[in-house]
Amino acid sequence: MNYFSMNKVTEIIAGLDEGMARVEQIVPGMPIDDVRLYKLLTLTAGAMQDELARNLKPHGMAESDFHALMMLFSSPNGSATPSDLACVATQSSTNMTRIANSLVKKGFITRAHAVDDRRRIVMRITPAGKRFVNKLLPPMFPRLAATFATFSAREKTTLQRMLRTLAQSIDDVTARGDE
Amino acid sequence: MNYFSMNKVTEIIAGLDEGMARVEQIVPGMPIDDVRLYKLLTLTAGAMQDELARNLKPHGMAESDFHALMMLFSSPNGSATPSDLACVATQSSTNMTRIANSLVKKGFITRAHAVDDRRRIVMRITPAGKRFVNKLLPPMFPRLAATFATFSAREKTTLQRMLRTLAQSIDDVTARGDE
DNA sequence: CCTAAATACTTCACCGATGAATTATTTTTC
DNA sequence: GAAAAATAATTCATCGGTGAAGTATTTAGG
Numbered sequence: 265m266n267y268f269s270m271n272k273v274t275e276i277i278a279g280l281d282e283g284m285a286r287v288e289q290i291v292p293g294m295p296i297d298d299v300r301l302y303k304l305l306t307l308t309a310g311a312m313q314d315e316l317a318r319n320l321k322p323h324g325m326a327e328s329d330f331h332a333l334m335m336l337f338s339s340p341n342g343s344a345t346p347s348d349l350a351c352v353a354t355q356s357s358t359n360m361t362r363i364a365n366s367l368v369k370k371g372f373i374t375r376a377h378a379v380d381d382r383r384r385i386v387m388r389i390t391p392a393g394k395r396f397v398n399k400l401l402p403p404m405f406p407r408l409a410a411t412f413a414t415f416s417a418r419e420k421t422t423l424q425r426m427l428r429t430l431a432q433s434i435d436d437v438t439a440r441g442d443e
Numbered sequence: 444m445n446y447f448s449m450n451k452v453t454e455i456i457a458g459l460d461e462g463m464a465r466v467e468q469i470v471p472g473m474p475i476d477d478v479r480l481y482k483l484l485t486l487t488a489g490a491m492q493d494e495l496a497r498n499l500k501p502h503g504m505a506e507s508d509f510h511a512l513m514m515l516f517s518s519p520n521g522s523a524t525p526s527d528l529a530c531v532a533t534q535s536s537t538n539m540t541r542i543a544n545s546l547v548k549k550g551f552i553t554r555a556h557a558v559d560d561r562r563r564i565v566m567r568i569t570p571a572g573k574r575f576v577n578k579l580l581p582p583m584f585p586r587l588a589a590t591f592a593t594f595s596a597r598e599k600t601t602l603q604r605m606l607r608t609l610a611q612s613i614d615d616v617t618a619r620g621d622e
Numbered sequence: 623c624c625t626a627a628a629t630a631c632t633t634c635a636c637c638g639a640t641g642a643a644t645t646a647t648t649t650t651t652c
Numbered sequence: 653g654a655a656a657a658a659t660a661a662t663t664c665a666t667c668g669g670t671g672a673a674g675t676a677t678t679t680a681g682g
Contacts, residue, residue: 291576309485337466427487538639562648
């Protein structure tokens with residue numbers, strides 16, 4: 265999804281604002297400000313994910329593969345089980361199998377059965393995997409930092425706090441829906 | 444991607460906070476607060492998109508199909524070309540063809556060649572398509588509203604303003620990268 | 623101790639998304 | 653006016669993601 269590179273997020277948002285003004289007139293009770301926030305969130309998040317995907321593509325790596333590798337890189341001893349990873353990387357166990365296959369093939373991780381529970385697999389990052397991460401990350405930092413550079417430190421804190429509040433709210437609403 | 448229904452966003456974030464504390468020690472110059480904001484954004488946005496996907500699934504409709512239909516619903520005369528839609532719905536023209544096929548099959552839109560330019564197709568929402576939208580939306584409003592209910596009106600305005608600022612920033616950084 | 627239930631991971635079939643190539647049409651260039 | 657270039661949409665092949673079903677192992681219950 266590298267569509268944002270051709271279209272400005274701001275222009276998409278402008279078009280959405282127009283459309284929403286019209287819909288507001290014809291759909292009773294629509295929480296228009298909440299819909300707008302939803303769209304702003306998903307559009308900005310999507311655009312940033314696209315940027316990441318573009319950075320990964322020359323290395324022949326997909327986003328979810330990268331996230332899984334990053335999780336291993338940042339775990340206490342560079343290892344984790346597929347189900348643990350699936351949780352934090354928000355992937356199905358099916359796709360985690362595909363990801364593990366891919367990373368093993370690249371030599372970035374190893375895979376072995378756990379000793380204490382032979383149902384479990386232990387994925388462990390290799391030195392090559394660590395080197396790849398260490399080489400891949402630094403060039404991405406300047407643009408990521410630039411993206412948030414218009415915010416003051418105080419605004420960043422505010423945004424972070426609000427997103428954490430939103431995450432809690434999402435969990436609360438989701439739990440309510442499961443009853 | 445309905446993974447969030449099984450895992451709490453807040454727990455995923457907690458795990459990420461741990462991992463990031465470790466990575467911060469071993470990757471020099473990493474803009475840790477910006478990475479954290481990126482993850483918070485993509486996780487919350489992703490969780491909300493999952494909620495939408497779950498709502499659409501019983502109706503046999505995918506998110507992008509829904510968004511395209513909503514765009515037509517909210518356009519001045521219920522019509523648009525595939526390339527226009529592709530832009531605002533952030534989809535490739537390839538996928539817009541798939542989406543159009545799907546919506547035509549459901550009877551929600553019609554498709555015809557433009558008179559003034561036979562390269563162009565005009566997609567137009569049908570009365571059945573309008574009825575579907577009018578029936579589908581209202582049940583989603585309460586939970587969407589509940590998700591943002593913890594924010595005061597002032598906070599919502601702040602969040603909206605910040606996300607618009609972020610969108611502009613993304614466009615600026617993207618334009619810089621294209622040079 | 624044995625059986626049923628639960629768990630971890632994988633396989634299979636399918637869905638949604640993409641880029642490259644293609645076709646038809648329009649616009650631009652000379 | 654003719655040819656080249658550009659544009660709009662579609663087709664084809666491939667990738668990344670899922671749920672259901674299946675296999676192997678462990679845990680729970682009687």
